[in-house]
Amino acid sequence: MDHFLYRDGVLHAEDVPLTRIAADVGTPFYCYSTATLTRHFRLFQDALAGLDHLVCFAIKSLSNQAILQTLAELGAGMDVVSGGEYRRALAAGVPGDRIVFSGVGKTRAEMEYALTHGIRQFNVESAEELRVLSSVASAMGAVAPITLRVNPDVDAKTHEKIATGRKEDKFGVPITQARAIYAEAATLSGIEIVGVDVHIGSQLTDLAPFEAAFSKIADLTRELRADGHTIRRLDLGGGLGIPYTRSNETPPLPLEYGAMIRRVLGDLDVEIEIEPGRLIAGNAGILVASVIYLKEGEGRNFLILDAAMNDLIRPAMYGAHHDIVPVQEAAAGLELHPVDIVGPVCESGDTFAKARNMPPLAPDDLVVFRSAGAYGAVMSSEYNTRPLIPEVLVKDDQYAVIRPRPSFDEIINRDTLPAWMTPKP
Structure with missing residues (x-):
């Protein structure tokens, strides 16, 4: 059992709609109950x-x-x-x-x-x-x-x-x-x-x-x-x-x-x-991502998300399965279609699921990876200079960012130049 449930057609974390957190924090992000x-x-x-x-x-x-x-x-x-x-x-x-x-x-x-x-x-x-x-x-x-x-x-x-x-x-x-x-x-x-x-x-x-x-x-x-x-x-x-x-x-x-x-x-x-x-921790956490593109390929279609293997590496590393559901509840009886769900990292391994049956989705729609609380954020990286994503903790009707997303300047400025190099303006 977990506390991520649909209410009035919107997936909530306890008493907080995930749409509210996404509007405040931006996607992708981890959310814990x-x-x-x-x-x-x-x-x-x-x-x-x-x-x-x-x-x-x-x-x-x-x-x-x-x-x-x-x-x-x-x-x-x-x-x-x-x-x-x-x-x-x-x-x-x-x-x-x-x-x-x-x-x-x-x-x-x-x-x-x-x-x-x-x-x-x-x-x-x-x-x-x-x-x-x-x-x-x-x-x-x-x-x-x-x-x-x-x-x-x-x-x-x-x-x-x-x-x-x-x-x-x-x-x-x-x-x-x-x-x-x-x-x-x-x-x-x-x-x-x-x-x-x-x-x-x-x-x-x-x-x-x-x-x-x-x-x-x-x-x-x-x-x-x-x-x-x-x-x-x-x-x-x-x-x-x-x-x-x-x-x-x-x-x-x-x-x-x-x-x-x-x-x-x-x-x-x-x-x-x-x-x-x-x-x-596993079922106490989810990963929330946004759809960037729907891409039609030859013989298969791709759902491209703003989350990637650097954010959740379990599918790439272990072939692990995560249920992936829309934040806006799909209507009962809606026809599902198989799509490959992938991220934007420049690796073929950046694939979360192949031929996964999903309801129709459009750019900017939100999806949730369930059971992502364990070995999710802890194994994430900044590969492709993608910032570590925020972590959010919910309690009842409250939520707080418990790890902020770093800026690109913060990431780049962690590197230091040797004395024989001149910093670029």
Whole structure:
């Protein structure tokens, strides 16, 4: 469920017509619903109610400060994968003891900063990283709480580029090596073992891969405890998918996910951490664009928008589907026609959809990409010197620009000339 609905023939974000925002801000722009963000976060809280748990929002999915503060005020922790994301979490008011630091390439500087300002745990992804973290913490006179990210060799049955739990993936340590690495960790100064971490991929639409992975982690937890390690926390990562195609996708609900966690891990007496991003943010955001041209080709027609692959790269990168609908509701029974929906970037890959059935549209008409809140704005760029597009947050009948569109002068003036060049007037 989301809060982007038609009222009197116009698509609204909560109580605000998108036509009003478009007139004020210009297109393209991202728009987020506070009510949807809140609802989806609370679904996870309810799913784990009664368990000792922490829901950590995966900042990589949507990192705007207004979004992070909204979730922080609801009690969310944060999962970060870089020093920059760690700083974003702190700036949003999240204390260090509610921040989990993941990622395969943490630097010494990032480790030092997190240890200085507080950290719930480092999700360590290799024996090499473990040793570096030990040396950094010891030199600071600090103790680094750690889980070891274990790769359970489970195929998540998701897109090749977002699967992370197979033995050929770069993430985590092979589960066959985990006990030996935990044994080494127990001997290292500056290291405190607190738990085990696992994350097998993103956009999973079946609970079976989760259950297979979590069952392996349950067995490993029992083995590690038998080895003398204190395992009080299991970080289960994220990955629960959303329905990008409203007609035929039915991913598991958070309540079903929570029930599976209780069934598989409920007897271990551990704190549960989960790191959802997409399910909280995905359907809480849309991309609004305008039609520039209708172009008749040979054997196919093109709907050319002012949004492009630099604004929303998921279709070009993953072949991802987004439902695309007009802001002005199409009349019932109106005949639809197939069009290729494309952007103006000088790349053939700048294609959002091929042969998509759409109602008749004209230049300046507004269209909406649904389910664009996760991995939309965060993955955007200024390719072709196209400004990053605004982000707008709606709450009830109010809206605010939470990231403005930069001017061309601001973009160009970020570049600096070397001393041997003379600036042009």
